[in-house]
Amino acid sequence: MAVDIKGRLSEYFVSIIPVDKEKIISLLEKPSNPGFGDYAIPCFEMAKEKKKRPDELAKELSSRFEGNEIIVRAEARGAYLNLFINRSYFTGEVVKEISRKGFLGLSKKGKNKTVVMDYSSPNIAKPFGIGHLRSTVIGNSLKKIFSFLGYRVIGINHIGDWGTQFGKLITAFKKWGNDDSLKHDPINYLYDLYVQFHRESEKDPSLEDVAREWFNLLEKKDSEATLIWKKFRDLSIEEFRRIYHRLGVEFEHYTGESFYSDMLDSTVEKVQASKITEVSEDALIVPLDDMPPAMLRKKDGSTLYLTRDIAAVLYRKERYNFDLALYVVGSPQMLHFRQLFKVLEKMGIKWGSQCHHIPFGQIRFEDQSMSTRKGNIIFLEEVMDKAVGLASKIIDEKSPHIDNKMDVAEAVGVGSIIFNDLRNSRIKDITFNWNEVLNFNGETGVYLQYTHARISSLLEKYSQKAGGVSYDDSLQFGEEGYDIAILLNDFEDTILKSAQDFEPSIIARYLLELASAFNTFYNAHRVITEDEGISRTRALVVLCVQKVLKTGLELLGIKVVEEM
């Protein structure tokens, strides 16, 4: 925090009344009526301890009050002691710190700590849908937040590239497929083959046996099976990467489920060694007290999604020695992760408590035209293209003269989808409504990007006139920037809180509040005026807003633009 205002207020009071500093910090509150002061100390508890009446104690404290550079006045009102901050001084301190240093202090929090983040994780042969978008966007933001706090962050894309469905795909591809169609549109084509397999196997159940045999061969590293599977995988990943590139998302590793295929036997042995397994109807399971058993092997010997997740978590702990492992996966998989963590607990693994499932709700589309093809799957690229198209139309109308319009439209369109995803607590379902997503005056990414662009052009204009803006101790900030300074001063705590709750929306909401405070300020005060001192203080406040907006948007994974 730029200015530890509660710390400084409490320090002062410790000097006039014998009481614990932490106690005062915990008591400090904002008065319901801002006219009563900037902070208040309710005196009930302290009065009880000191065997006095609360209003008497409040009065006594106010009479002993002399003030210092940060508090100018203290008034007793009933049982409360109300405090008035030296607003000009406070604003100056905040602006000094942010304009000179930024938010450097935060990077120490995660020093020498490692977070492993499992996010996005689409399935090969299934389109990259809007559900995976949520995991991608939330995971990417959390990754940036933790990196900002100085953690070493390992981003893992746990692609669904293993399992019995690959036997089905190989079977279908060999029967009905061809390379050209596969190369042309790999994911949709594989999906079509998968659907075709299910249709045909209803008529001819022997196809299931063929498929099982192919997966068996794949597990035994048969060269033909491996070759075909690898082709599916490479082409699909290439396509996923195109989407990630547009979203500005990167991974340290694309270690999908197949990566663990060699570790499955030893994983199952490890679980067995802890004597918690049972054989039930020829399948190997771990009975769990308050939920369905975890199945490790089916009766045909094949492993499951859960088995591969057990292998993965053991591997990750050994390889990265993480302090935290986050799984950003939709809430329908709640039970899966409870089972996974419970198995670790039953195995006697203490570090299991470092693993967290980060669930999120669903996206529903109001626009029915988007959900027609192939059941309920929404194609992410169509959504992105539509958002960019709409953004480009708006930009054409609003500012036809700007350079690189296409880049700006891409940033604004994609940014609007990302922000729409992050602006509410992740567990809530989202209703996707096009008019809302790109509303310049709504709670949108566009609104924030536009505010940032407006500030950039304002500061540019100011710099042309005054040749840059910098802080010095002679500046008098007055009262006008105080509401903004209070928010600016909260930025670091906001980031910490969002990391603690794994909740990017805390930053998103904060940025909306800051942008709105800025717009209020900007409507009330001209920044470029005849008075050099006033202009400079205002420009400095605005510069700090810009820094915070830019940093905050970047933490959400949204690109800022200088012009729009």
Ligand code: ARG
């Ligand atoms: N591929 C899975 C799905 O789409 C998500 C994987 C999540 N990560 C994990 N370690 N299980 O449902």
